[in-house]
Amino acid sequence: MIVDAGSLALPIALLASAYASVGSLLGGWRGIPVLVLSARYGLYTVPILLTLSTAALVYAFVTHDFSVRYVAENSNLAMPAAYTWVAFYAGNAGSLLFIAFVFSIISVVAVRGLASALKHTAPFSTGLIALVLAFFLGIITFLANPLERLSFIPPDGQGINPLLVHFGMFIHPPMQMAGLISVALPFSIAMGALLAGRGGRDEWVDIGRTWGMISWLVLTIGLLLGSWWAYTILGWGGYWAWDPVENSALMPWLAMTAFVHSIMVQKRRGMFRMWNIVLVAVAFTLAEMGMFINRGGPVPSVHSFAQSAMGWLFLAFMGFTLLGSLAAFAWRMDTLRSREALDAMLSRESAFLAQNVLFLVVAFATLWGTIYPVFTQASADEIIVVGQPYFNRVNGPLLLAIVVLMGIGPLLPWRRASWQRVLKAVRVPLAVGAGTMVVLAVAGVHRPVALIAIGVVALAVAGIAHEWVRGTLSRHRKGESYPVAFARLLSGNRPRYGGYVVHLSISMLAVGAIASSFYEVQRDFSMEPGDTQTLGGYTFTYLGFGRSDHPDRSEVTARFAASAGGSDLGTMEARRSFYHDFRMSSTRAAIRSTPLEDFYIVPSEFAEDGRAVFRVYVNPLVWWMWAAGPLFVLGTLLALSPRRERAAAALRIPAAARLASA
Amino acid sequence: MTAVPESSPWLVLVGLALVAIPLAAILYPFLRRRGLHGVLADAEPHEELDRRWDAALAGLRSAELERAIGTLGEEDYQVLREQYMTEAALVLRSLEMEAGREADLLARVEEEIRRVREGFLGGETDPGTEDRE
Amino acid sequence: MSWLALAFVVAACSATNDVPDLERRAQQINKSVMCPVCPGESIDQSQHPLAVQMRAAVDEKLGEGWSDAQVREFFVERYGPAVLLEPPAEGAHLVAWIVPPLGTALALAALYMVVRLMARPRSRPAEAADEMTAAERDEYVARIEAVLDGDSPRAREDAG
Numbered sequence: 001m002i003v004d005a006g007s008l009a010l011p012i013a014l015l016a017s018a019y020a021s022v023g024s025l026l027g028g029w030r031g032i033p034v035l036v037l038s039a040r041y042g043l044y045t046v047p048i049l050l051t052l053s054t055a056a057l058v059y060a061f062v063t064h065d066f067s068v069r070y071v072a073e074n075s076n077l078a079m080p081a082a083y084t085w086v087a088f089y090a091g092n093a094g095s096l097l098f099i100a101f102v103f104s105i106i107s108v109v110a111v112r113g114l115a116s117a118l119k120h121t122a123p124f125s126t127g128l129i130a131l132v133l134a135f136f137l138g139i140i141t142f143l144a145n146p147l148e149r150l151s152f153i154p155p156d157g158q159g160i161n162p163l164l165v166h167f168g169m170f171i172h173p174p175m176q177m178a179g180l181i182s183v184a185l186p187f188s189i190a191m192g193a194l195l196a197g198r199g200g201r202d203e204w205v206d207i208g209r210t211w212g213m214i215s216w217l218v219l220t221i222g223l224l225l226g227s228w229w230a231y232t233i234l235g236w237g238g239y240w241a242w243d244p245v246e247n248s249a250l251m252p253w254l255a256m257t258a259f260v261h262s263i264m265v266q267k268r269r270g271m272f273r274m275w276n277i278v279l280v281a282v283a284f285t286l287a288e289m290g291m292f293i294n295r296g297g298p299v300p301s302v303h304s305f306a307q308s309a310m311g312w313l314f315l316a317f318m319g320f321t322l323l324g325s326l327a328a329f330a331w332r333m334d335t336l337r338s339r340e341a342l343d344a345m346l347s348r349e350s351a352f353l354a355q356n357v358l359f360l361v362v363a364f365a366t367l368w369g370t371i372y373p374v375f376t377q378a379s380a381d382e383i384i385v386v387g388q389p390y391f392n393r394v395n396g397p398l399l400l401a402i403v404v405l406m407g408i409g410p411l412l413p414w415r416r417a418s419w420q421r422v423l424k425a426v427r428v429p430l431a432v433g434a435g436t437m438v439v440l441a442v443a444g445v446h447r448p449v450a451l452i453a454i455g456v457v458a459l460a461v462a463g464i465a466h467e468w469v470r471g472t473l474s475r476h477r478k479g480e481s482y483p484v485a486f487a488r489l490l491s492g493n494r495p496r497y498g499g500y501v502v503h504l505s506i507s508m509l510a511v512g513a514i515a516s517s518f519y520e521v522q523r524d525f526s527m528e529p530g531d532t533q534t535l536g537g538y539t540f541t542y543l544g545f546g547r548s549d550h551p552d553r554s555e556v557t558a559r560f561a562a563s564a565g566g567s568d569l570g571t572m573e574a575r576r577s578f579y580h581d582f583r584m585s586s587t588r589a590a591i592r593s594t595p596l597e598d599f600y601i602v603p604s605e606f607a608e609d610g611r612a613v614f615r616v617y618v619n620p621l622v623w624w625m626w627a628a629g630p631l632f633v634l635g636t637l638l639a640l641s642p643r644r645e646r647a648a649a650a651l652r653i654p655a656a657a658r659l660a661s662a
Numbered sequence: 663m664t665a666v667p668e669s670s671p672w673l674v675l676v677g678l679a680l681v682a683i684p685l686a687a688i689l690y691p692f693l694r695r696r697g698l699h700g701v702l703a704d705a706e707p708h709e710e711l712d713r714r715w716d717a718a719l720a721g722l723r724s725a726e727l728e729r730a731i732g733t734l735g736e737e738d739y740q741v742l743r744e745q746y747m748t749e750a751a752l753v754l755r756s757l758e759m760e761a762g763r764e765a766d767l768l769a770r771v772e773e774e775i776r777r778v779r780e781g782f783l784g785g786e787t788d789p790g791t792e793d794r795e
Numbered sequence: 796m797s798w799l800a801l802a803f804v805v806a807a808c809s810a811t812n813d814v815p816d817l818e819r820r821a822q823q824i825n826k827s828v829m830c831p832v833c834p835g836e837s838i839d840q841s842q843h844p845l846a847v848q849m850r851a852a853v854d855e856k857l858g859e860g861w862s863d864a865q866v867r868e869f870f871v872e873r874y875g876p877a878v879l880l881e882p883p884a885e886g887a888h889l890v891a892w893i894v895p896p897l898g899t900a901l902a903l904a905a906l907y908m909v910v911r912l913m914a915r916p917r918s919r920p921a922e923a924a925d926e927m928t929a930a931e932r933d934e935y936v937a938r939i940e941a942v943l944d945g946d947s948p949r950a951r952e953d954a955g
Binding site for chain 1: 813814818822826827829835837839840842875876877878879880881882887888891892894895896898899902903905906909910911913914915
C-alpha cells in the first residue's frame with residue numbers, strides 16, 4: 001500500500017515541479033506576482049511528496065518486499081538492515097530518487113533565501129531549479145521508477161553489490177551525488193540573475209557564493225571519501241586512478257574551485273561579471289556530464305554500476321543547458337559590463353584570473369583524456385586507452401603550477417602591486433622552498449621531479465606562514481598578545497584566512513600525493529604460514545588463514561604478526577571475501593597507518609595448502625591526505641561564515657565623529 | 663507508467679489526497695489574492711549602495727592589512743586608501759540623501775493624512791494624535 | 796612543515812632500497828599495461844589469471860635483458876595499442892599529447908592579452924566625486940574611520 005502510494009507520488013511531484021518551472025519563469029517574465037507565488041508554493045510541496053516515495057522505498061527494503069523490482073535487484077534476506085541505506089542508492093533508479101529527494105530539499109532552502117533576498121531574480125532562478133528537478137522526476141517516473149512492481153514475487157532478492165559493503169559507502173556516494181546536483185543551485189542563481197537582466201548588479205553574488213561554496217565543499221568531501229574508499233577497499237594500494245568516473249567528478253570540482261575564487265573579485269570589485277557566469281555554467285555542464293558518464297556513458301569504467309540507455313537523455317539535457325546558457329548570455333551580455341577596471345596587471349585580481357585559467361586548463365586536459373578514446377573509436381574504430389600514466393604526465397606539471405600560484409598569488413595585494421614589493425614578499429617563501437630542496441637533496445632525495453614538487457609545496461606553505469606571522473606581529477605591535485592577535489587576524493577577514501586554511505590542507509594533500517606516488521614501495525611475497533619477511537623496516541610473520549562461510553559470502557582472513565624497528569605492532573588482518581551471487585570478490589587490506597607511513601598488506605591469492613601471495617606496500621605520508629579533509633572543511637566553513645558591514649553604522653555616528661574630528 | 667497491481671478504491675483515495683497537496687499550495691495564492699505586494703518588488707535602492715559600502719570597507723581593511731604585512735608599499739597604500747575612501751564617502755552621502763528623501767516622503771505622507779483627516783472630521787482634531795505630537 | 800619535510804626524507808630513504816631494481820622496473824611496466832579482459836585495470840592491479848600471466852611475462856623478459864620499451868612493444872604486438880594505458884606518442888595519436896600543452900599555451904596567451912586589455916586605464920564615469928567639497932569629504936572620512944576603528948585593537952581595548 002505505502003509502496004503504491006509512494007509510486008503515485010512521483011508523477012504528482014513531476015507535475016508540481018513542471019508547473020513550478022513554467023509558472024515561475026512565466027510569472028517572472030511577464031511580472032505576474034500571483035503566478036510566481038503559486039509556482040513557488042508548488043515547488044515547496046515536492047519534497048513532501050518525495051519524502052513519501054523515499055519512505056516507501058525504505059519501507060519496501062526493510063520489509064523485504066521483493067515484489068518491488070528495485071528491492072529484489074539490490075537486496076536480499078541476508079542483507080543487514082543497516083545496509084538498507086546503501087542499497088537505496090546502489091542502483092540506477094534508487095540513486096536517481098535519492099538525487100531528486102536531496103535536491104528538492106536543498107532547493108526549498110535555497111529558494112526561500114532567494115525569494116526574500118533577490119526579488120527580481122528569484123522567479124527565474126526558481127524556474128530553473130524546478131526545471132532541473134522536473135527533468136530528474138521525469139526520468140524517474142517514466143524510465144526508472146524504483147517503486148515499480150514485478151509481475152511475480154521472487155522468494156529472495158539478488159543482494160547488494162559487494163563492492164558497496166563498506167563504511168565509506170555510507171557517505172561517499174551520497175556526498176558525490178549531492179555534490180554534483182547541488183552545482184545546479186549556484187548555476188540557477190547566476191543564470192536567474194542574468195535572465196532577469198540583473199547580472200550587472202552584484203546582488204546575486206553573496207547568495208551565489210554561499211551556495212557555490214556549499215556545493216564545492218560537498219563535492220570535495222565526496223572526492224576525498226571516494227579516494228579513501230578506493231584506498232582501503234579496492235586493495236590496489238592507490239587512491240586515485242584517473243578513472244573516467246573519477247575524472248567526471250573531478251572536472252566540476254575544478255570548475256567550481258575556479259568559481260569560488262573568481263566570485264570574490266566580483267564581490268570585492270564588481271569585476272569578472274561575465275566570466276563568473278561562464279564559469280558556473282561550465283561547472284554545471286561538467287556536473288551533468290559527470291552524472292551522464294555515471295549512468296551508461298560511453299566510457300568503460302569500474303564505476304559504471306548504473307548502465308542504461310538513459311545516459312543519452314542526460315547528454316541531451318547537458319546540451320540544452322549549454323546552448324540555453326549561451327543564448328541567455330548572448331541576449332543579456334550588455335548588462336554585464338564591469339563596474340571597475342583592472343588597475344594594474346600585477347594584482348590579486350590577475351592572480352585570481354590566472355588561477356581560473358589553470359584550473360580550467362586542468363579540467364580541459366582531463367576532459368580531453370577522458371573522451372579521447374570515444375573519439376578514436378568513433379572516427380577510426382580504434383580502441384585506445386587513456387589511463388593513469390597519461391594523466392600523471394599531462395596534469396602533473398599543471399597541478400604543480402597551481403601549487404606555485406597558491407603560494408604566490410595570496411601575497412599579491414588587491415588592485416595594485418609593484419614588482420619590487422612582490423619580489424620582496426616572495427623572497428622568504430622562495431628561500432624556504434629552495435632551502436627545503438637543498439636539505440632534501442643532501443638527505444638523499446634524488447629524483448628531480450619529487451624534489452621540485454616538494455620544494456613547491458614548501459614554498460606555498462611558507463608563503464602562508466609568512467603572511468600569518470607578519471599579520472600577527474603587526475597586531476601584536478598595537479598591543480595585543482600573540483594568541484589574541486592571531487585569533488583576531490583570522491576572524492577579521494574570514495574569506496581570506498579561511499582560504500589560507502584550505503590552502504594549507506591542499507598542501508598536506510599534495511605532500512601525501514607526491515610522497516606516495518614517488519616513494520611508494522611495493523613487493524609481492526609468496527608465503528607459507530610461519531614465514532617472516534621484511535619490507536621497508538617492517539617485519540611481518542604470516543600466521544596463516546582461516547575460512548568462514550556466511551550466507552552471502554565466504555571469507556578468507558589472513559593474520560600477521562608485525563613489528564617495526566623492534567616495537568611490536570600486534571596482529572594485522574587482511575580479508576578477501578567472495579560473494580557467490582555476484583561471482584565477485586572484494587578485498588579488505590590490513591593497514592597500519594601512522595603520520596609517517598602506511599604499512600599495507602593485500603592478499604592476492606590463497607592456495608589450498610596454506611600458501612598465499614601477498615602484495616605489501618609501504619606508502620609514505622598517505623595519512624596526511626586523509627588528515628587534510630577535516631582541515632579543508634574547517635577552512636571552508638571559516639571562509640563561509642558571514643560578516644556583514646552595514647552602512648547603517650556609519651549613518652548613526654555623525655555627531656560623535658564630528659566631535660572627534662573637531 | 664507506474665505499475666500498480668490492482669487499483670483498489672483505497673489507492674484512488676490516496677491518489678486524490680496526494681494530488682490535493684500541491685493543488686492546495688498552488689491555488690492558495692490565487693484564492694487568497696493577498697500578500698502579493700512585495701513578491702516582485704524591486705530590491706531596495708540602498709541594497710546596491712550597501713554592497714558598494716561593504717566592498718569599499720573590505721578594500722580599506724585589506725589595504726591596511728597588506729600594508730602591515732608588507733606586501734603593499736606605502737605609496738600604493740596611500741593611493742588605494744584615497745580611492746576607497748572616496749568611494750565610501752560617496753556611498754555614505756548617497757545613503758544619507760536616500761534617508762533624507764525617505765524622511766521627507768514620510769513627513770509629506772503624514773502631512774497629507776492629517777490634512778485629509780482634518781477635512782473629514784470637519785476641523786475637529788483627534789485628541790490621540792494631539793497627545794502624541 | 797619542517798617536520799613534514801623531515802618525515803619525507805626518512806620515508807624516502809627507508810624503504811626504496813629494499814626492492815631490487817629489476818622488480819621496480821617491472822612494477823613500472825605493469826602499471827602502464829592494461830589487462831585486456833578487465834577494462835580500466837592495469838595488470839599491476841588486476842588479479843585476473845591473464846594479468847598474472849602477463850606479469851610473469853614482464854619479469855621473464857626483463858630477466859632476459861629486454862628494455863622497458865621492448866617489453867611494452869611486445870605486448871602492443873600481441874594485443875594492439877589499446878593494451879597500453881596511454882596513447883602511443885606517434886602518428887595520429889600525437890594529437891592526444893599535443894592538445895593539452897597547446898591548450899595551456901593558448902589559454903595563458905589569452906590570459907595575458909585579457910589582463911593587458913583590462914588594465915588599460917579607462918576614463919571612469921564622472922561620478923559626483925568632484926561635487927564634494929573638501930570639508931564635506933573630511934567629515935565623511937572621519938566617520939568612516941570611526942567605523943573602521945570599531946574593530947581595531949585600540950578601540951577594542953578602550954571599550955573593554
